[in-house]
Amino acid sequence: MTPSEGPARGAPKPILLFLRMCPVWVFVDEVRHFVESFCACAGVSxxxxxxxxxxxxxxxxxxxxxxxxxxxxLRLAIDAGRDAVEVSLTNDCSPGAPEALRSRLAALQAEPPLASYLHTMAADPRARGGLGLARVRYEAQLELDVTTEAGRLTVKAFGQLNPPPLAAATGASHG
Known part of the structure; x- marks a missing residue:
């Protein structure tokens, strides 16, 4: 269940962050730091x-x-009551972009997150695409979805607010 489906009866309301900005590279690292601070203030581990x-x-x-x-x-929803989180980015896109992204995402989702991450990492860097999406699936432990509406593309990354530790999720053991 995603945070956009609303809070359960009696549960705390989701904490939401909305940002609208010009797509400027200088903002990428700054927004990353801001999101990290925002999550800390929201009580995220x-x-x-x-x-x-x-x-x-x-x-x-x-x-x-x-x-x-x-x-x-950018939209970030933290829903502790449902143990759910969602990060979404929406932008205008060229006509073929949604289909290309859906195709890349389907290829990534055909395998477990770790396997698709390793296959993407092993690809020739000049031909490699989708590494960021593979990182989101594996390292951030989030699933991905793509929607379009009126020429706007939205990529959603969603999952548990409190997922199992990454080592446990991959079956790795510490002996």
């Missing part, structure tokens, strides 16, 4: 703060690289 900041950073880089508009929109 330090490890999850870093993961959500990473997801924001990767989605912003993609939005800036592929945007055809003067602005991009």
């Amino acid at each position: 330090p490890e999850r703060e870093s993961q959500l900041a990473l997801a924001t950073h990767e989605l912003m880089q993609n939005a800036i690289t592929h945007s055809t508009s003067a602005c991009i929109e």
